[in-house]
Amino acid sequence: MRSDRAPIGLTLAAIAGLLFLHLPILLIFLYAFTTEERTYQFPPPGLTLKWFEVAWNRPDIWPPLYLSLKVAAVSTALALILGTLCAAAMARARFFGRDQLSLLIILPIALPGIITGMSLRSAFSVMDIPFSTFTIILGHATFCIVIVFNNAVARFRRLSGGILEASADLGANGFQTFRHVILPNLGSALLAGGMLAFALSFDEVIVTTFTAGQQSTLPIWMLNELVRPRQRPVTNVVAIVVFVTTFIPILIAYYLTRGGSDTAGAGK
Amino acid sequence: MTATLPIRGAGDRLSGLFWRRPGVLLALLIAPPLLWLGVVYLGSLAALLMQSFYSIDEFSGVVVEEFTTKTYAELLRPSNFDIIIRTLLMSAAVTLGAAIIAFPIAYFAARYARGRWKAVFYLGILLPLWSSYLVKVYAWKLILAKEGILTWAAEGIGAGFVLDAVLSLPGIGGNSLSTSFIGTWLVFLYVWLPYMILPMQASLERVPLSMLEASADLGATPAQTFRSVILPLAMPGVIAGSIFTFSLTMGDYIIPQIIGTSARFVGQAVYQLQGTAGNLPLAAAFAVVPIVIMLVYLTLAKRAGAFDAL
Numbered sequence: 001m002r003s004d005r006a007p008i009g010l011t012l013a014a015i016a017g018l019l020f021l022h023l024p025i026l027l028i029f030l031y032a033f034t035t036e037e038r039t040y041q042f043p044p045p046g047l048t049l050k051w052f053e054v055a056w057n058r059p060d061i062w063p064p065l066y067l068s069l070k071v072a073a074v075s076t077a078l079a080l081i082l083g084t085l086c087a088a089a090m091a092r093a094r095f096f097g098r099d100q101l102s103l104l105i106i107l108p109i110a111l112p113g114i115i116t117g118m119s120l121r122s123a124f125s126v127m128d129i130p131f132s133t134f135t136i137i138l139g140h141a142t143f144c145i146v147i148v149f150n151n152a153v154a155r156f157r158r159l160s161g162g163i164l165e166a167s168a169d170l171g172a173n174g175f176q177t178f179r180h181v182i183l184p185n186l187g188s189a190l191l192a193g194g195m196l197a198f199a200l201s202f203d204e205v206i207v208t209t210f211t212a213g214q215q216s217t218l219p220i221w222m223l224n225e226l227v228r229p230r231q232r233p234v235t236n237v238v239a240i241v242v243f244v245t246t247f248i249p250i251l252i253a254y255y256l257t258r259g260g261s262d263t264a265g266a267g268k
Numbered sequence: 269m270t271a272t273l274p275i276r277g278a279g280d281r282l283s284g285l286f287w288r289r290p291g292v293l294l295a296l297l298i299a300p301p302l303l304w305l306g307v308v309y310l311g312s313l314a315a316l317l318m319q320s321f322y323s324i325d326e327f328s329g330v331v332v333e334e335f336t337t338k339t340y341a342e343l344l345r346p347s348n349f350d351i352i353i354r355t356l357l358m359s360a361a362v363t364l365g366a367a368i369i370a371f372p373i374a375y376f377a378a379r380y381a382r383g384r385w386k387a388v389f390y391l392g393i394l395l396p397l398w399s400s401y402l403v404k405v406y407a408w409k410l411i412l413a414k415e416g417i418l419t420w421a422a423e424g425i426g427a428g429f430v431l432d433a434v435l436s437l438p439g440i441g442g443n444s445l446s447t448s449f450i451g452t453w454l455v456f457l458y459v460w461l462p463y464m465i466l467p468m469q470a471s472l473e474r475v476p477l478s479m480l481e482a483s484a485d486l487g488a489t490p491a492q493t494f495r496s497v498i499l500p501l502a503m504p505g506v507i508a509g510s511i512f513t514f515s516l517t518m519g520d521y522i523i524p525q526i527i528g529t530s531a532r533f534v535g536q537a538v539y540q541l542q543g544t545a546g547n548l549p550l551a552a553a554f555a556v557v558p559i560v561i562m563l564v565y566l567t568l569a570k571r572a573g574a575f576d577a578l
Contacts, residue, residue: 005380006376006379006380007490010372010375010376010380011376011380013372013373013376014372014373014375014376014377014389017369017370017372017373018373018389018392018393020369020458020461021392021393021396021458021461021462022392022395022396024404024407024408024411024458025396025399025403025404025407027407027410027411027417028403028406028407028410031410039413039415040409040410040413040415040416041415041416042410042415042416042417042419042420043420081300082300082301082304083301085297085298085300085301086297086298086301088297089294089297089298093290093294095294101298101302104305104306104309104310105301105305107309108305108309110515111515111519111558111559111562112515112516112518112519112520112535112558113519113520114519114520114521114535114538114539114555114558115313115316115519115555115558115559116309116312118316118538118542118551118552118555119309119312119313119315119316119555120308120312121542121548121551122312122315122316122318122319122548122552123311123312123315123316125315125319125548126315126318126319127315138308141304142304142305142308142309145301145304145305173276173279173280173282173283173284174279174282174283174286174287174293175279175282175283176279196398199398200398203400203401203402205401205402205522206519206520206521206522209539210539210542219400219402222402222406223402223522226402226405226406226409226526227525227526235406236406239400239402239403239406242400242402242403243399243400243403246398246399246400247395247399250394250395250398250399251395254391254394
């Protein structure tokens with residue numbers, strides 16, 4: 001049949017498009033090994049492993065890394081709780097204001113990050129709240145809720161109502177049903193949502209610059225290095241760390257949810 | 269005949285209550301997230317709006333907390349208005365470019381990719397979407413630098429003069445790609461491209477094969493089929509994708525700061541005004557601009573039926 005084979009031009013354009021999406025990232029890896037530390041000369045004049053050691057010994061990298069991990073962990077935990085509650089309520093029930101609520105959940109990632117950031121900044125200023133780790137978490141948890149919600153609500157919808165009734169018929173109360181029936185079924189979706197939320201928070205920079213004040217998360221550290229570079233290859237080493245730290249959870253999330261029709265990443 | 273089971277504790281009692289009154293359970297579930305989003309997010313948006321109606325005392329630099337539209341009037345000053353126009357033009361250019369590049373990828377993935385290739389395409393679009401934003405921007409700084417790979421490649425194939433010609437274009441050219449509007453545009457395009465591909469692919473997947481066959485049977489050339497069958501049916505997806513690319517470009521301040529000229533975009537204006545300049549009211553007013561534009565855009569998109577493709 002005619003439609004089985006793609007026109008050669010379309011195939012080439014599609015593959016070129018995919019390469020366009022992937023090749024740039026590889027350069028980050030290459031430049032981490034270059035011996036040239038002042039410019040972005042290509043091809044690199046020589047290759048070396050020393051920047052990994054230099055990065056390891058730079059004292060200014062560790063505190064931002066710890067802060068990023070802490071913020072991502074706490075924000076993910078908060079988002080897991082709030083997102084799951086939301087999903088549980090929205091999955092089946094129809095109630096007044098349901099559409100408005102779903103809009104409200106999506107809004108923090110639908111509007112550009114700068115609006116979320118500037119809004120929080122205004123609120124902190126109006127209420128005289130000083131910048132702290134807490135203010136960063138406040139922002140991150142807000143836009144992570146939707147990630148967990150998306151994953152959880154998809155799983156709730158696929159969860160057959162029959163097994164909940166069966167559980168009740170067998171004498172379980174609501175909490176036992178939650179513990180032994182809902183949670184095991186929800187588990188991988190929550191894990192996937194949590195992974196994605198963690199990756200999103202660990203990497204977030206736009207909202208964070210408005211809510212961090214003088215504090216520095218790893219992306220903010222990277223941003224400063226991009227604007228005022230010193231030892232450029234060290235930035236590449238950190239970029240690799242950031243890339244891997246976000247990439248692995250995303251891959252795991254993909255494999256956890258790939259069986260379903262609703263997928264984890266759609267609609268960041 | 270009574271068939272009630274004995275109540276074994278608080279858990280049973282509560283379960284019974286939830287069973288008899290589902291509204292109670294619903295309220296308990298919904299209250300924490302609703303409070304969080306309502307207070308933290310809507311509260312902040314309200315603060316933003318409020319802040320934008322304040323003004324700044326020009327002599328002392330202190331925020332005057334009285335209602336005024338003076339700050340909004342300042343947006344219309346030529347230097348500020350230019351920023352808004354420049355941002356709008358860039359968002360439009362990025363959206364257009366993304367739609368053109370995304371189409372072959374989305375169409376191939378929706379129509380021809382099967383089995384293993386389907387997964388390759390799916391993951392191939394999703395991974396760049398999710399991978400670190402800053403890392404992607406940084407990669408392009410490496411590519412576009414004057415001494416970087418693009419110049420090297422252009423000279424290697426003897427196309428150095430093409431690059432020079434592009435850079436000497438008035439208005440959008442510059443010293444090197446990393447300090448020109450073309451560079452800014454390229455990076456925006458790269459970073460937001462997956463947001464265009466995904467909804468486009470979703471709408472293309474819903475184009476029935478029988479319609480394409482009917483079109484061919486009625487004697488249409490592939491080009492005619494594309495123009496009068498595929499494109500209209502894919503349009504909701506294109507519009508849905510354009511919502512993302514347009515809104516994300518408008519709100520970004522990092523890409524033009526790292527790659528581009530010294531001319532500012534709305535995001536940069538917001539960032540600088542709230543930071544070094546300390547002019548929170550004007551920063552807030554600038555931040556309201558993308559909200560208003562997106563509201564108009566969303567209303568138009570809704571009328572075009574784009575939300576069915578999301």
